[in-house]
Structures are given as structure tokens and as C-alpha cells.
Amino acid sequence: MPADLPFDTNITIEGGIWTTLAVSRAESNGNLRGHSAKQNPAFGTHGVILLQNVRRVSVKNVTIRQSRPFGVHLANAHEFSIENITLQDHRRDGVHVNGPSSDGVIRGVRGDSHDDNVALNAWEWKNYAPSYGPIERIVIEDVTGAPEGVPAANSIRILPGVKRFDNGTTLDCPISDITLRRITDIREFKLYDQPNLELGRDNDFSIGVGALKKLHFEDLTFNHPGKIEVHANTDGLTIQNVRVNHPIASDWHLVTIGPKSMTYKGAPGTDPAKWTEIFSPDLDCTVRNVSITGVRSRDSQTDLPIEQVVHVIEQKLNPDYPRTTPKGGTGKSIWIQ
16 A cells, blocks of 8 residues: 555445355355455455455444455554454454554454454465554454354464565564453464465565564453463463363363464375474564463352463474474473563
């Protein structure tokens, strides 16, 4: 976007069922990629509802059904509200925000999505981003995952990073002042680095882990096992009032801090030389100013011990790879308490 391009302002979208008729996982119809136009679409646009370069916009009381692009795709969006979004057999993210964006409310997202219910991606895989930059001052509240037995990702992603453009210039894409509250049955909060596997992880990746600042989680309910996974340089992480209603396994942790490792093998029988790492297991991160209170099991009036709630990861290389996976790495987390 040219820096001097005026914003589109004061837009309201309300009601209706919005779909591109991806009636099964193997079938697509209509606007397959969610492009902004049939001819010469803006690069990286990928939404059933596209709101790019906007200020003071509202989307409310909308159902997104059987669609392969993001349900609501915002980028360079400021002073926005997204409310009462129902996802029905949806194939991609429900509400997806790219930077630079600020001062928004995302409220009342429910239903089944086969990708993230909500995503704040300041850095982003380049085939899904029309713009990049900081995301700040966002409230995400009253989000509910799919009912038990309904296939769904039940996840929220928060992805900072550092964008490197083709000409070699870089742009910091931090995420700050984010509140998540009254969240039910989201099984994975993804606060971790993840290179672009679709275009090749060596072709599109963040220059190091990104930065998170002042994240506040409040009133979370887990009727099924879930986790908050942090692999970013983080300054200020508050978690309070968490109800764990499922049986707690001996190796359960609500929060993991540090790099992840997982192997993508592709089709069965693929040569192990072509297997690839999904995450960034060689990158360190530092996490400070953490406050965790009120994490309790069902009917308990006592907080679970912090060593049970938090697990700090230090990766190690797997000497048995590729006979066993993942490959592992050398990265670690530094938790400054």
C-alpha cells in the first residue's frame, strides 16, 4: 500500500450467510483463493470478506459457511469490530488479521473451522499477506470452539516476526497489548514461530523469533485438553482464572515455553531426505514478566502448582533421526522469573 493512500472508512457489513461453496474438503467452487478480483488481484488477499486499508469498520451477525479462504480477512485495519461470527464447516481461519492493525475488538466467534478460529499475524506467510507490520491493542473475547465430536482445529494464533523483503530490507512485526478473555474449548493457542512450508521454509521465514509484549489471558475454560505454546521473545504474559475441567494427565502442562520440533513427512513412503522440519527448533527465546494465577482443576479452590502448569523446553538433537522423529534441535527458552 502506498503510504499516502487514504483509508476506506465507516463500513458496516451485517447479516447473511457468506460462502464460496467448498462443499467438501476435496471440492471447491466460486472464488477459490478469496482474491480481491478476477483480474490482477491484490497479492495476498485471501478472504470471503476482505477489508484492507480500512478504518472504522464493522462486521457483525455473519455466518461463514463451507469456504476455503479466511472468513474475514483484515489488513492495515484500525478501529474495527468483528462480532457474532458463526463458522459452519469452514475450511480456513475464521477471523484473520494482518499487520499493521490496531484498536480492534473480535467478539463472539463460534463454530467449526479447520484452521485457526482467530489469527493475529503481524508477520505472515507471504502468499497470504497483503501487508505486514505491528498489531496492537486488540481484544479477543467470547470465543468458543466446536462441540465435542465435530472435526475442527479449535485454535487461536498470535504470530509476530521480522519480515525480510525481496530487496533485503526488513520490518519488525511485533504484537502488543492483546487481551484474550472468556475463551472456551480452544485447544491450542499458537504463540510460536513457524516458517512457510507451502513455499519452502528456506524461501519464506521470519528473521528470528518475533516479539510479544503485554499479553493478557483471562477466564479460559478447557473442557478438553488444551495448551498455550510460547516461542517468541515475550515481555509481559499474564494468565488468570483458568478452569481445567478434564482429567489431568501426569505429563499435562497448560503453558509450554520454548521451541517446538515436528517432522513433516509428506506422502507415505517419501524419502526421509525430503522430510522437513515444521517449526524452528534451533531458535532461542527469552520470556520475562510472567504472572500466572487461578489455574484450577474442576471444583478445586486451590491453584495448581506452577511447575505443573508451566513446562520450559530445551531442544536436543535426536541421534536416532530419521528412524524416529522429530529431528529436534539446539534451541532453548530462557524464562526470567
